[in-house]
Amino acid sequence: MNYRINTSFFLTALMFVFSFQLIAQSGRTPIPAKNGMVVSSHYLGSQAGKDILAKGGNAIDAAVATAFALAVTLPSAGNLGGGGFLVYHGADGEQTTFNFREKAPKAATQTMFLDDNGKIKDNSNHSGPLSVGVPGTVAGLWDAHQKMGKLPWKDLVQPAIDLAEKGFPSSWAMQGFQKRMMKAKESVYDGTKKAFLKNGNQLYQPGELWKQPDLAATLKRIQKDGRDGFYKGKTAKLITKFMQKHNGLITKDDLASYQPTEQKPIHGTYKGYDVYGMPPPSSGGVAIVEMLNILEGFNLQKLGHNSALYLHILTEVMRAAFADRAEHIGDPLFNPEMPVEALISKEYADKIRPTIDWFKATESDSAKFNSVRFKEESEETTHFSVVDKAGNAVSLTYTLEYSYGSRITVEGAGFLLNNEMGDFNPIPGVTTTRGLIGTPPNLVAPEKRMLSSMSPTIVAKDGKPVLIIGSPGGRTIINTTLQVILNVIDHEMNVAQAIEAPRIHHQWLPDITSFEKLGISPDTKRMYEMMGHKIRYRSTQGRAMGISIDHKEGVIYGAADSRSFDGRAVGY
Numbered sequence: 001m002n003y004r005i006n007t008s009f010f011l012t013a014l015m016f017v018f019s020f021q022l023i024a025q026s027g028r029t030p031i032p033a034k035n036g037m038v039v040s041s042h043y044l045g046s047q048a049g050k051d052i053l054a055k056g057g058n059a060i061d062a063a064v065a066t067a068f069a070l071a072v073t074l075p076s077a078g079n080l081g082g083g084g085f086l087v088y089h090g091a092d093g094e095q096t097t098f099n100f101r102e103k104a105p106k107a108a109t110q111t112m113f114l115d116d117n118g119k120i121k122d123n124s125n126h127s128g129p130l131s132v133g134v135p136g137t138v139a140g141l142w143d144a145h146q147k148m149g150k151l152p153w154k155d156l157v158q159p160a161i162d163l164a165e166k167g168f169p170s171s172w173a174m175q176g177f178q179k180r181m182m183k184a185k186e187s188v189y190d191g192t193k194k195a196f197l198k199n200g201n202q203l204y205q206p207g208e209l210w211k212q213p214d215l216a217a218t219l220k221r222i223q224k225d226g227r228d229g230f231y232k233g234k235t236a237k238l239i240t241k242f243m244q245k246h247n248g249l250i251t252k253d254d255l256a257s258y259q260p261t262e263q264k265p266i267h268g269t270y271k272g273y274d275v276y277g278m279p280p281p282s283s284g285g286v287a288i289v290e291m292l293n294i295l296e297g298f299n300l301q302k303l304g305h306n307s308a309l310y311l312h313i314l315t316e317v318m319r320a321a322f323a324d325r326a327e328h329i330g331d332p333l334f335n336p337e338m339p340v341e342a343l344i345s346k347e348y349a350d351k352i353r354p355t356i357d358w359f360k361a362t363e364s365d366s367a368k369f370n371s372v373r374f375k376e377e378s379e380e381t382t383h384f385s386v387v388d389k390a391g392n393a394v395s396l397t398y399t400l401e402y403s404y405g406s407r408i409t410v411e412g413a414g415f416l417l418n419n420e421m422g423d424f425n426p427i428p429g430v431t432t433t434r435g436l437i438g439t440p441p442n443l444v445a446p447e448k449r450m451l452s453s454m455s456p457t458i459v460a461k462d463g464k465p466v467l468i469i470g471s472p473g474g475r476t477i478i479n480t481t482l483q484v485i486l487n488v489i490d491h492e493m494n495v496a497q498a499i500e501a502p503r504i505h506h507q508w509l510p511d512i513t514s515f516e517k518l519g520i521s522p523d524t525k526r527m528y529e530m531m532g533h534k535i536r537y538r539s540t541q542g543r544a545m546g547i548s549i550d551h552k553e554g555v556i557y558g559a560a561d562s563r564s565f566d567g568r569a570v571g572y
């Protein structure tokens with residue numbers, strides 16, 4: 001027998017075991033820490049943020065480092081070529097948000113995805129160069145850091161450069177993502193094969209070291225020149241070269257003129273807590289506050305967590321909020337009349353509450369918008385939560401839209417472009433059969449931002465953050481975040497239990513509720529159906545990443561959703 005050990009095999013095996021130890025989930029027991037915490041969908045992203053906190057960085061610094069690290073280690077959703085939202089609540093009570101959602105290029109038109117018969121051409125809103133919005137992530141992180149960061153910018157980009165240059169072990173989850181990406185019906189571009197497959201044609205095995213030299217070079221340009229390292233110079237040239245070659249719309253001017261915006265958060269109150277969420281173009285903040293306002297009139301604890309009656313009331317509230325979302329919400333710069341204040345008012349909730357029948361489902365009234373068939377939405381967005389030693393908190397969700405976005409990797413730059421244009425309503429005046437709404441607030445226009453469901457949220461008590469939460473999951477994001485908040489406040493769960501508990505989703509249309517497959521009993525399901533609801537099962541809903549803070553004991557608790565394979569809460 002040959003006892004010689006192959007060194008590279010041994011090292012790979014060691015990394016494999018090591019990565020497994022690191023990805024251990026917190027399950028129903030949150031991870032406690034005294035000084036700071038980062039919870040994200042990849043353990044190396046959480047680690048990068050935690051290291052910055054431990055070096056004296058604040059929550060914004062750690063968020064920047066985590067976002068860049070996830071752009072390397074979680075390419076299905078972490079990104080340079082996408083966009084997102086950041087909600088901040090300082091220990092001093094200051095709150096703000098950064099909107100770095102992608103924009104439509106200046107040459108975009110309301111009918112850009114349609115053929116001569118008014119039908120969507122070749123799935124062009126979701127696939128190919130027209131599906132790409134002008135990316136916002138780098139500008140958003142730069143802006144937040146310029147205004148509120150503490151450590152030098154270069155220190156925050158360095159962990160991502162190290163991960164891209166020196167490599168990190170691939171995982172089972174990543175292999176699964178890559179298999180699905182290569183099998184998807186959307187075209188996979190050469191640059192994508194080169195960036196994500198070994199030698200351009202093989203999957204990386206779990207534990208195998210994966211290096212991304214082109215991405216490392218792009219990150220170095222961003223490290224040196226800040227936002228200009230992305231929106232001008234070589235990176236911008238590589239993006240526009242691709243766009244010209246493939247008839248895309250994004251120009252040098254689109255990139256150079258992209259600006260994120262700082263906006264006041266949506267603010268609501270719920271049973272003695274303050275709730276801060278993202279304003280439009282996200283629908284998340286408005287919908288969550290509207291639903292909480294209606295639910296404030298119910299004794300949810302008495303109904304019992306996930307009892308049939310509780311799920312019925314939740315469903316009716318979701319139905320109301322999602323109907324309002326479809327009718328009213330879009331980019332505020334293009335919809336000056338949007339009734340945001342009315343939708344989040346207690347008076348409006350007082351009008352909706354009595355319309356809910358205690359024992360009977362209402363029907364979703366689609367008459368004024370035509371009918372809609374349900375299409376499963378992409379779950380590939382990612383959320384992370386951060387708390388620093390001073391007690392400042394960041395809740396950040398960003399996305400490429402689909403898993404691996406448009407599947408277009410900018411050749412020579414090593415990063416993926418989003419397909420976020422698919423979040424616009426593609427056919428003016430017509431509600432599509434693909435589950436999208438055709439209402440005016442979210443039609444395409446030059447430089448407009450597409451409607452989002454991303455819901456980074458911070459709940460505070462007595463002026464201090466107590467729960468930092470969010471999730472991926474398309475429209476389910478809103479309902480996942482709502483249910484975690486209710487689980488903590490009404491059902492007195494710790495943050496890990498609140499995240500692990502089974503969830504449901506209803507989005508007004510189609511008029512059907514999805515239940516997670518495991519965890520809601522057949523008896524409950526039958527009683528729920530007897531009230532007139534229709535249900536279907538899905539395997540899982542969202543991957544929430546949360547932190548709670550016990551100010552009395554001085555302990556920060558982190559919890560990574562066990563629905564995420566590589567997620568991890570890392571504190572110190």
Ligand code: GLY
Nearest residue numbers: 399401452453454
């Ligand atoms: N692309 C997912 C969202 O913005 O809601």
